[in-house]
Amino acid sequence: MRDGALQIDGLSKRYGHVTALRDMTFEVRAGELFGFVGSNGAGKTTTMRIVLGVLTADAGHVRYDGQPLTIDTRRRIGYMPEERGLYPKMRVGEQLEYLAQLHGLTARAARAATHAWAERLAIAHRLGDDVQALSLGNQQRAQLAAALVHDPAVLVLDEPFSGLDPIAVDVMSDVLRERAAAGVPTVFSSHQLDLVERLCDRVGIVSAGTMVAIGSVDELRAGGESVLVVDAPDAPTGWADTLPGVQATRRDDRGRTELRLATGTDDQAILRAALATGPVREFAHRRPTLAQRFREVVTHQPPEAEPPARTRGRRRAIPTQLARGTRRPAAAEDGHA
Numbered sequence: 001m002r003d004g005a006l007q008i009d010g011l012s013k014r015y016g017h018v019t020a021l022r023d024m025t026f027e028v029r030a031g032e033l034f035g036f037v038g039s040n041g042a043g044k045t046t047t048m049r050i051v052l053g054v055l056t057a058d059a060g061h062v063r064y065d066g067q068p069l070t071i072d073t074r075r076r077i078g079y080m081p082e083e084r085g086l087y088p089k090m091r092v093g094e095q096l097e098y099l100a101q102l103h104g105l106t107a108r109a110a111r112a113a114t115h116a117w118a119e120r121l122a123i124a125h126r127l128g129d130d131v132q133a134l135s136l137g138n139q140q141r142a143q144l145a146a147a148l149v150h151d152p153a154v155l156v157l158d159e160p161f162s163g164l165d166p167i168a169v170d171v172m173s174d175v176l177r178e179r180a181a182a183g184v185p186t187v188f189s190s191h192q193l194d195l196v197e198r199l200c201d202r203v204g205i206v207s208a209g210t211m212v213a214i215g216s217v218d219e220l221r222a223g224g225e226s227v228l229v230v231d232a233p234d235a236p237t238g239w240a241d242t243l244p245g246v247q248a249t250r251r252d253d254r255g256r257t258e259l260r261l262a263t264g265t266d267d268q269a270i271l272r273a274a275l276a277t278g279p280v281r282e283f284a285h286r287r288p289t290l291a292q293r294f295r296e297v298v299t300h301q302p303p304e305a306e307p308p309a310r311t312r313g314r315r316r317a318i319p320t321q322l323a324r325g326t327r328r329p330a331a332a333e334d335g336h337a
């Protein structure tokens with residue numbers, strides 16, 4: 001089916017004895033900004049390189065718009081590699097024009113696109129400088145311009161936000177949101193989960209080379225345990241300890257307590273108990289942040305295990321939220337946030 005989506009289907013990849021990907025499967029829909037998150041060594045860069053065709057998968061497929069990727073369709077991908085890839089001794093403007101022409105633009109169109117993106121990314125005054133003369137943040141803006149200059153149909157960006165100042169983060173965020181809104185499936189990896197939480201339509205959490213949770217930020221957060229925050233400054237320590245179904249998980253020195261509730265616990269009884277101690281300034285259910293959810297999901301992955309037997313080539317449904325307790329295999333470096 002032609003749907004303008006980027007589909008990653010059942011990718012597996014080994015480097016010698018290291019299994020980097022095991023049945024990596026997800027989809028980035030047309031018009032979607034997709035956050036690809038995971039611990040160091042979880043397999044994000046390997047996946048992106050396979051999408052680009054820089055690496056070959058041992059098994060699995062990548063499709064764009066329902067069709068297997070060809071050399072031509074790969075030319076329509078805008079890619080920002082993690083290690084950055086511009087020639088340090090070449091001028092920024094020449095390089096952008098050259099890259100745009102490599103992707104099929106005429107010299108005139110390449111020049112116009114170079115100037116337009118340089119303006120947008122606030123590096124127009126550096127077009128005549130060698131890449132190596134730019135600060136790291138400006139080199140990164142130039143790298144983003146290189147990914148965008150040929151008006152790509154798909155965007156694949158490996159840690160585009162790392163090392164950027166807050167203004168550059170805003171510029172990068174605006175551009176990515178805008179390209180996604182224009183219909184371009186846009187996927188980026190990042191360890192900045194607050195940013196991912198704020199920006200992305202959907203997020204995939206990868207662990208040990210496998211997608212272990214996927215969904216909108218709200219869906220992922222809803223899969224975690226909520227806590228009840230009660231700010232009762234006059235309440236004595238242990239005020240909630242005798243309430244049935246309630247476990248205090250944290251209390252700060254100003255009387256703010258976080259409570260975990262067993263299913264079916266009456267929160268109004270807790271409110272009455274809190275009010276009996278004095279004023280209550282805050283009484284709110286809090287969902288975990290994406291970062292908290294990420295830690296839960298990744299640390300709940302079991303230790304090294306054999307991959308489950310399954311029929312190759314069949315698309316695997318990934319739970320919108322983590323299926324708690326689902327056994328997954330683990331790879332070498334995973335397990336730390």
Ligand SMILES: Nc1ncnc2c1ncn2[C@@H]1O[C@H](COP(=O)(O)OP(=O)(O)OP(=O)(O)O)[C@@H](O)[C@H]1O
Nearest residue numbers: 015018020039040041042043044045046047332333
């Ligand atoms: N060229 C290589 N040779 C051998 N092993 C490799 C190679 N490239 C990656 N790996 C291994 O494959 C696994 C996945 O690495 P990958 O770079 O894809 O992870 P990542 O999620 O991008 O990590 P990070 O967040 O640290 O960038 C890791 O165990 C890594 O050590």
